[in-house]
Amino acid sequence: MEEKRWIPTPADQFTFGLWTVGNRGRDPFGDAVRESIPPTTTVKELSRLGAYGVTLHDNDLVPEDASLAEHDRIVKQFQAALSDYHMAVPMVTVNLFYDPVFKDGALTSSAKPVRTYAIEKAQRAIDLGVQLGARIFVLWGGREGSETDAARDPRQAFSHYRDSLNALTSYIRGSHYDMKIALEAKPNEPRSDIYLPSTGAMLAFIQTLDHPELVGVNPELAHAKMAGLNPVHEVAQAIDAGKLFHIDLNDQRIGRFDQDLRFGSDDLKGAFYLVKLLEDSHYAGPRHFDAHPYRTEDYAGVWDFAAGCMRSYLIYRDRAQQFARDPDIQEMLQAIERLNADETVIRSAEDRKRWGQHGYAYEKLDQLVNELILGVR
Numbered sequence: 001m002e003e004k005r006w007i008p009t010p011a012d013q014f015t016f017g018l019w020t021v022g023n024r025g026r027d028p029f030g031d032a033v034r035e036s037i038p039p040t041t042t043v044k045e046l047s048r049l050g051a052y053g054v055t056l057h058d059n060d061l062v063p064e065d066a067s068l069a070e071h072d073r074i075v076k077q078f079q080a081a082l083s084d085y086h087m088a089v090p091m092v093t094v095n096l097f098y099d100p101v102f103k104d105g106a107l108t109s110s111a112k113p114v115r116t117y118a119i120e121k122a123q124r125a126i127d128l129g130v131q132l133g134a135r136i137f138v139l140w141g142g143r144e145g146s147e148t149d150a151a152r153d154p155r156q157a158f159s160h161y162r163d164s165l166n167a168l169t170s171y172i173r174g175s176h177y178d179m180k181i182a183l184e185a186k187p188n189e190p191r192s193d194i195y196l197p198s199t200g201a202m203l204a205f206i207q208t209l210d211h212p213e214l215v216g217v218n219p220e221l222a223h224a225k226m227a228g229l230n231p232v233h234e235v236a237q238a239i240d241a242g243k244l245f246h247i248d249l250n251d252q253r254i255g256r257f258d259q260d261l262r263f264g265s266d267d268l269k270g271a272f273y274l275v276k277l278l279e280d281s282h283y284a285g286p287r288h289f290d291a292h293p294y295r296t297e298d299y300a301g302v303w304d305f306a307a308g309c310m311r312s313y314l315i316y317r318d319r320a321q322q323f324a325r326d327p328d329i330q331e332m333l334q335a336i337e338r339l340n341a342d343e344t345v346i347r348s349a350e351d352r353k354r355w356g357q358h359g360y361a362y363e364k365l366d367q368l369v370n371e372l373i374l375g376v377r
């Protein structure tokens with residue numbers, strides 16, 4: 001095999017959150033199994049593996065209660081590592097979920113002081129992003145939800161969410177920042193229910209904002225799967241709406257807890273069609289991995305995980321290109337196209353019967369694609 005096709009380079013625009021490779025393997029039933037990795041080490045190691053950049057939450061880099069001097073020292077040191085290793089920061093986000101202050105919501109909290117603190121924290125994270133050269137600001141509302149709907153009329157939560165987002169776009173405009181917001185949906189976990197649980201719900205909500213042009217989506221494959229949805233269709237809808245500002249690539253089994261598996265590791269077919277969609281639609285943004293190494297791994301396993309995400313993407317991309325070149329698959333697609341090109345108006349029972357009776361040969365087509373993905377074509 002021509003191995004070098006699958007070696008990542010910065011031109012592939014692969015990025016990882018500091019929190020992804022840095023995940024310490026803590027879960028609701030068990031403690032951390034790895035020490036945290038200094039952000040500058042992550043930058044160095046990912047650059048060595050061929051990544052394009054890193055992304056971060058405000059507090060992945062700067063502790064919440066850092067003094068101004070400390071903040072500057074940390075950011076400077078980080079910027080030096082970025083420049084030494086030629087790594088970019090295309091996206092930043094804000095942690096509005098870890099601190100207990102957010103236990104009943106951040107931007108949707110019914111308490112004004114909590115909402116205001118969340119908005120100001122987000123504004124500081126936007127400032128940090130601008131300092132690092134990011135042009136996308138992701139908002140994942142892990143705490144924007146409820147355990148019991150007795151707590152609040154959900155309409156009130158939407159209204160607070162809208163006001164908060166309007167405050168953020170107004171801040172971006174007022175500061176003349178070149179920054180857009182990407183909303184990331186998730187159906188549940190850590191809350192029983194999270195408001196606006198799918199990318200489709202986010203897309204509809206965006207249209208109710210003061211500046212919808214500044215707000216798009218950041219679909220995460222695993223989150224769509226948790227809701228039992230097809231991520232390929234979610235992402236396609238976002239592309240169709242001109243709203244795919246960013247994407248979180250990982251993997252997940254339907255019906256499980258939030259697994260954040262290595263990209264392309266579980267649902268091979270789903271990953272194939274997703275990569276094919278991104279490539280066919282000339283998606284120009286970063287390919288961002290938001291996944292965690294297994295809890296079983298030591299540091300060597302962490303970097304195997306990161307390398308695996310990128311290598312898998314390249315292999316799926318290679319397979320997608322092969323799909324376009326495969327003579328049997330292309331011949332079948334052309335036959336289907338010819339069938340669908342028949343423009344005879346359906347007027348009679350006979351006409352309906354003709355359409356109802358012909359076969360589409362999707363069984364054969366799907367088998368061919370499976371064999372292509374499995375590498376035997």
Ligand code: GLT
Pocket residue numbers: 019057093094138139140184220248290
């Ligand atoms: C958290 C979550 C992710 C989000 C991150 C951004 S934080 O790890 O599980 O899906 O993208 O806030």
Ligand code: MN
Pocket residue numbers: 140184220248290
């Ligand atoms: Mn995510």
Ligand code: MN
Pocket residue numbers: 220222223258260290
């Ligand atoms: Mn996730």
